[in-house]
Amino acid sequence: xxxxxIQEDDIQFKGCSSGILILINQDLDFEKLIKKLxxxxxxxxxxxxxxxxxxxxxDRFLDQDELGMIRKMxxxxxxxxxxxASQLEPELPDITTSPAxxxxxxxxxxxxxxxxxxxAGEEINTTSPxxxxxxxxxxxxxxxxxxxxVTGKIxxxxxxxxxxxxxxxxxxxxxxxxxxxxxxxxxxxxxxxSDMLNASIVYCNQNAINxxxxxEDKWEKQL
Amino acid sequence: MGETIVITSGKGGVGKTTITANLGISLxxxxxxxxxxxxxxxxxxxxxxxxxxxxxxxHILDVSKGLCTLDDALVKDTRSKTPLCLLPASQSHFKxxxxxxxxxxxxxxLQERFQYVLIDSPAGIEYGFRLSTKDANQGIVVVNPEVSxxxxxxxxxxxxxxxxxxxxxxxxxxxxxELLKKKEIISPEEIQEILDIPLLGVIPEDPAVVISxxxxxxxxxxxxxxxxxxxxxxxxxxxSEEPVMMEDSYKAESLWNxxxxxxxxxx
Ligand SMILES: Nc1ncnc2c1ncn2[C@@H]1O[C@H](COP(=O)(O)OP(=O)(O)O)[C@@H](O)[C@H]1O
Ligand SMILES: [Mg+2]
Numbered sequence: 001x002x003x004x005x006i007q008e009d010d011i012q013f014k015g016c017s018s019g020i021l022i023l024i025n026q027d028l029d030f031e032k033l034i035k036k037l038x039x040x041x042x043x044x045x046x047x048x049x050x051x052x053x054x055x056x057x058x059d060r061f062l063d064q065d066e067l068g069m070i071r072k073m074x075x076x077x078x079x080x081x082x083x084x085a086s087q088l089e090p091e092l093p094d095i096t097t098s099p100a101x102x103x104x105x106x107x108x109x110x111x112x113x114x115x116x117x118x119x120a121g122e123e124i125n126t127t128s129p130x131x132x133x134x135x136x137x138x139x140x141x142x143x144x145x146x147x148x149x150v151t152g153k154i155x156x157x158x159x160x161x162x163x164x165x166x167x168x169x170x171x172x173x174x175x176x177x178x179x180x181x182x183x184x185x186x187x188x189x190x191x192x193x194s195d196m197l198n199a200s201i202v203y204c205n206q207n208a209i210n211x212x213x214x215x216e217d218k219w220e221k222q223l
Numbered sequence: 224m225g226e227t228i229v230i231t232s233g234k235g236g237v238g239k240t241t242i243t244a245n246l247g248i249s250l251x252x253x254x255x256x257x258x259x260x261x262x263x264x265x266x267x268x269x270x271x272x273x274x275x276x277x278x279x280x281x282h283i284l285d286v287s288k289g290l291c292t293l294d295d296a297l298v299k300d301t302r303s304k305t306p307l308c309l310l311p312a313s314q315s316h317f318k319x320x321x322x323x324x325x326x327x328x329x330x331x332x333l334q335e336r337f338q339y340v341l342i343d344s345p346a347g348i349e350y351g352f353r354l355s356t357k358d359a360n361q362g363i364v365v366v367n368p369e370v371s372x373x374x375x376x377x378x379x380x381x382x383x384x385x386x387x388x389x390x391x392x393x394x395x396x397x398x399x400x401e402l403l404k405k406k407e408i409i410s411p412e413e414i415q416e417i418l419d420i421p422l423l424g425v426i427p428e429d430p431a432v433v434i435s436x437x438x439x440x441x442x443x444x445x446x447x448x449x450x451x452x453x454x455x456x457x458x459x460x461x462x463s464e465e466p467v468m469m470e471d472s473y474k475a476e477s478l479w480n481x482x483x484x485x486x487x488x489x490x
Contacts, residue, residue, distance in 0.1 A: 050461065081313045116384075117419060119377045119378065119380055119381035119384075120375070120377035120378040120381065121377075121378040121381055121382075122381055134419075135417070135419075136379075137377050137417055138370075138373075138374060138417075139374050139377060155417075
């Protein structure tokens with residue numbers, strides 16, 4: 001299978017029926033970033049009304065005010081429901097689903113949110129899409145039937161099966177022992193793609209393995 | 224009630240017994256009363272490493288079977304200024320020969336009498352491991368810079384976390400400094416990033432460790448030596464009320480901790 005690396009934009013969207021993952025280049029001037037985001041949101045509006053929005057960041061973090069502005073803007077422009085980051089803090093139960101979901105137009109499954117790293121010997125098997133805050137360590141396994149978002153590194157196994165077209169994997173560093181999406185084994189291709197220590201979204205369509213990345217390494221991502 | 228700390232690793236031969244013995248001594252030097260429990264029933268070692276094997280008259284199973292009192296079995300290390308005792312394992316029995324509840328009762332009696340109860344766990348994650356971790360409220364996971372050791376440590380940490388043992392500390396042992404310089408082994412930083420628990424210390428690979436074990440003269444008694452100093456430092460970190468921060472070259476904060484801290488969004 002052909003490998004396509006897509007890396008030309010400062011903002012990248014990757015949608016699925018449960019939400020949308022937005023990567024933002026944080027080096028961008030804030031005004032510019034907002035403008036670009038509005039443009040993108042307008043363009044994609046028909047896809048993204050009434051979905052969960054999740055904000056978290058890496059490297060340079062947007063400050064409270066900047067985040068607030070983005071949240072307000074996104075809320076005004078769309079009908080996003082916002083997955084609040086406070087839901088993701090450690091004192092909360094380890095595994096929760098998002099109560100912030102609207103009973104909206106979509107009949108998709110809410111995200112399974114896991115607030116810890118998966119360690120060797122741990123295995124999670126779910127039909128839900130997953131947001132995992134932490135790493136997937138060597139020897140750990142995550143099986144899902146939906147998109148998988150890992151805020152840390154993937155060094156263990158991620159297996160997405162029976163997930164349909166929209167399935168993707170996001171990670172801030174892909175060094176998987178095994179990675180497969182709908183029975184397509186991606187581990188090999190990812191090894192070929194040397195730059196996998198950068199944040200990337202990986203998905204497949206009919207004839208290619210696509211790797212979506214920002215122009216710059218620095219980003220803020222949202223879902 | 225004393226702190227009960229299990230020293231464990233998953234993999235065998237990584238340095239659990241060495242670390243239990245020397246940490247016990249160093250905690251003693253800080254003025255704490257300490258008892259070490261050799262939970263490696265059937266493979267008794269801790270008395271040898273401590274150099275007090277000749278004083279062993281009874282063992283843990285004799286106590287649990289009522290053949291002697293706990294005091295009869297406790298071996299005092301007279302080199303220590305503070306009470307430092309060992310509850311030896313049996314050499315001839317098997318792990319399963321001691322009942323869980325009997326073991327717990329023993330640990331409880333020890334907790335009432337000593338400020339620190341150090342449990343030297345056997346390798347593996349079977350009965351002996353479960354026994355050793357059952358009554359512990361803290362853990363020390365020992366790891367060597369090898370993929371298999373790291374993998375086992377990760378698995379063990381996961382089990383300790385499920386048992387709500389907290390904090391769980393990391394000691395990285397047998398770091399060959401020559402190989403580390405040549406980048407031929409996994410660095411302490413990388414290990415800590417994967418395992419993501421607070422680091423108590425990094426111990427170099429040093430023939431002095433084997434020599435001191437063979438002579439039954441634990442290096443922690445040589446407080447002027449590098450290893451002795453290192454263990455005193457580890458004991459201080461362990462016993463201080465302060466949260467463990469890596470003031471030395473090894474980062475306490477993994478990348479992920481930084482990421483977690485940076486959640487700025489609040490409802
Ligand atoms: N830092 C070290 N440098 C050199 N040898 C070591 C070191 N730590 C432990 N050893 C040696 O490794 C062997 C196994 O150590 P031990 O403490 O018995 O491990 P465990 O209790 O985990 O099985 C022993 O011979 C010990 O002397
Ligand atoms: Mg041992």
